Amino acid sequence: MKIINSILLICGLASFVIFMSLLQPQNFPGTQFDVRVINGFTNNSSLPLVIWCSSEHNDMGGRALQEKDDFSWSLRTTFWGTSNHFVCTMKWDKRRRRFDAFKVPRDVQRCGLFRKCSWSVREDGFYFSNDEVNWKKDFSW
Structure with a gap:
């Protein structure tokens, strides 16, 4: 169960970063x-x-x-x-x-x-x- 929660958390964070970079790429670090x-x-x-x-x-x-x-x-x-x-x-x-x-x-x-x-x-x-x-x-x- 801990592994699934960790994977979901990582996927959620990755999705958020991708969404934010598409929404406002100029605000994305880098x-x-x-x-x-x-x-x-x-x-x-x-x-x-x-x-x-x-x-x-x-x-x-x-x-x-x-x-x-x-x-x-x-x-x-x-x-x-x-x-x-x-x-x-x-x-x-x-x-x-x-x-x-x-x-x-x-x-x-x-x-x-x-x-x-x-x-x-x-x-x-x-x-x-x-x-x-x-x-x-x-x-x-």
């Missing part, structure tokens, strides 16, 4: 997302946009981005949340801003079907897009 931060300034060739990004267990380092340059990475969501939150610090001239470049509760839906999370950093603020055609301003410097 789903890959592509994150991209673009220097969207119109004229800053003499002063680059400096970016530094990290997650709890992954310091990706910094870069100096010239006009239209980008900093991008891919990530896979996890059960434990260790790779589910990426923070970037941006510096341009005397301006400095830290922001969540990717955060599971906020981004699993808005990054869209293709799981593309793009940011364009501009003179007046930070814009988000999941297709790099339609941009929406999320916040200012």
Whole structure:
């Protein structure tokens, strides 16, 4: 009887995981997302946009981005949340801003079907897009 109950429990859990992945595959741990931060300034060739990004267990380092340059990475969501939150610090001239470049509760839906999370950093603020055609301003410097 214990073996049958164990088998039923395992089958039930497997069915639940399969059902959830079909229902909302972007919420399933192990789903890959592509994150991209673009220097969207119109004229800053003499002063680059400096970016530094990290997650709890992954310091990706910094870069100096010239006009239209980008900093991008891919990530896979996890059960434990260790790779589910990426923070970037941006510096341009005397301006400095830290922001969540990717955060599971906020981004699993808005990054869209293709799981593309793009940011364009501009003179007046930070814009988000999941297709790099339609941009929406999320916040200012």
